[in-house]
Amino acid sequence: MSRTVLALSAAVIGAAGCVWYLPAVADLRAGDDRPAARRIAAFACLTGWGTLAALALLLLAQAPWRVVGAVAAVGALTASSLSVRAWSLRRGERQEAEKWAELLGAAPVAASGRLRRAALAWGLSGVALAAAGTPFLVRQLLL
Structure with a gap:
């Protein structure tokens, strides 16, 4: 498959991904109005x-496969690390909310088991x- 087709595919997927990255931009622009976990998840x-956009440009520019693979690996590692950090912060925020709910006598809101299983499956x-x-x-990197 030619790199131009791969670049075009990445660009189309990136354009379709606006349902994820436009709300993330809004979360980052909101600043301190959003919890830290949500801002870090938006950055992830x-x-x-952004990594996908960079890959589309590199493929279009006919960059070597090693460069494309390195950018993909660094982007995936960075996004994954930020996602794990956001998950950790979200867990702490949820525990704090549960403590406040207990102190105030309100019933804590917890995610259903079905929702957690679905998220785990995905x-x-x-x-x-x-x-x-x-x-x-x-294999592509070694060729």
Whole structure:
């Protein structure tokens, strides 16, 4: 498959991703009006989509596969690290909200078990797809 087709595919996927990165931009622009976990999650989202845009440009410029792979790996690692940090902060914020709810005598709002299972299934399927695609990327980098 030519790099131009790959670049065009990345650009189309990036354009379709506006449903994720436009709300993330709004969260970052809101500043301190949003919780820290939400701002970091928004930054992780923008990092991932920005990586895709960079990959589209690199593919269009006919950059070597090693450069494309390195940019993809660094972008994925950065976005993943930020997502884990946001999850950690969100967990702390949720625990603090539960403590305040207990002090005030209000019933805490917790995510349902079904929602957690669905999120876990989506996350694990993404990890499985990434693991399945890694050999193809490594093969391309070594050629």
